[in-house]
Every structure is written in C-alpha cells, then in structure tokens.
Amino acid sequence: ASGCKIGPSILNSDLASLGAECLRMLDSGADYLHLDAPCSSGRHFVPNITFGHPVVESLRKQLGQDPFFDMHMMVSRPEQWVKPMAVAGANQYTFHLEATDNPGALIKDIRENGMKVGLAIKPGTSVEYLAPWANQIDMALVMTVEPGFGGQKFMEDMMPKVHWLRTQFPSLDIEVDGGVGPDTIHKCAEAGANMIVSGSAIMRSEDPRSVINLLRNVCSE
Ligand code: DX5
Ligand code: ZN
Secondary structure (H helix, E strand, O other): OOOOEEEEEOOOOOHHHHHHHHHHHHHOOOOOEEEEOOOOOOOEOOOOOOOOHHHHHHHHHHHOOOOOEEEEEOEOOHHHHHHHHHHHOOOEEEEEHHHOOOHHHHHHHHHHOOOEEEEEEOOOOOHHHOHHHHHHOOEEEEEOOOOOOOOOOOOHHHHHHHHHHHHHOOOOEEEEEOOOOOOOHHHHHHHOOOEEEEOHHHHOOOOHHHHHHHHHHHHHO
8 A cells, every 4th residue: 555654552652651652653753643542431342441531632732733643442432532532632533333332423423523533343343344334434443453452463364354445445544453563564555554553563662763664665565
C-alpha cells in the first residue's frame, strides 16, 4: 500500500511519563498516536486499565494541536465516552463492534462530535459483521491479537480479513494492531493494511526512528 502511516501504541510505555513518551514517538517520526484507552468505568471490555479522557486532555495541551490521536476505546459501553473524548481533543474514536448494540447510532454520534470513526473487530469476530458499516466509517481496525495487552504474538490468520476488506473497500483505511513489527509488517502490507499500529517493537527499541522508517518503507513498497 502506498502512503502507510505508522502509529505507535503507548500501552507498553512508561505511563507515568506518557507525555514524554508521546513526544519521543513524534520526534522519531510517528505519523499519529494510537492511544489505548480502556477506561475505568463499570464493566471492562478488557482486563486492563490505562487512562481516560482527562489524560487525553492533558496530552493535547502538552503536545499541541497537530498530533493525530487515534483513540482505541477498549471499553464495554463506548457510547458514554464520545463527547468527553471529543472535548479532550481526540481526532478519531475507534470502538469495538462487539461492545455495542447500535453501531449506526454510535457512528453518527462520533461524527456529530467532530471526530473520525474507527471500527474495530476482535480476532474472533468475522469480518462479515463489519462489512455493513464499512461505507460509513473512516477506518477499520483488524485486531491481530486479543485486545488488552501489548507484547503479544501476531496472529497471521487475521490477514485474510484485511485482504478481503482491501478488495471490497479500496479506499477504506485499514489498521492492524497487535504484534506488528519488523518481522510481521510484510504480511500486513501484503494484505493491504495502511495504518500500522506498533507498540513494543517501537517502544522497546533503542532506535525508534529506524524502526518507524523500516515499517513505513516496507509497508509503502
Ligand atoms: C492491544 C492494544 C495494542 C497494543 C499493541 O490491546 O490494542 O495497541 O498496545 O502493542 P504490541 O505492538 O506490543 O502488540
Ligand atoms: Zn490498540
């Protein structure tokens, strides 16, 4: 895919230094930031908690208006955070299809709040369920690990979903998330992903800039 974008995931960074970590990624050439936000409220969608909209608001203040914030909302009731995240400065609201009974209303609400719409599916969810919404969203997120934690093994058997979406919806942004790094980027690029989330492969590298460049170059070949 030409023009791949690389979005580091900060889930595995030092969350006590989140602002500095985001800056480090932007200085290293990140195209956008993938902010994993399992919020602390009610029933959790995943067995992990990072941060919510107050932290996003602080990040926006610290980082300025330019960086694109892709909020990966791993929450069980995504409806309730749309407005707070928009006000806090999120650019894109990526929710899980599994977490809502009414994707159509949620998509509309996200747009009315001025954000782009991302729709994510877990590894166990068939891409057929996402297809009916594909023309109404900006980005489809095909999870390549079970959501919740960084540093897991890439699931190559998710690639047919990416490939199918790319064939059916040529201009849709397609994001992959989980276990993506120098060893697995080829598969993602080949399948047609153009928004590449990478957490530990970038975060744990001594030279994040070169990893980001490598991912972008392979993907844009
Ligand atoms: C997993 C998160 C990912 C994760 C990716 O629940 O959605 O964004 O941080 O990290 P890596 O690249 O280490 O798998
Ligand atoms: Zn994520």
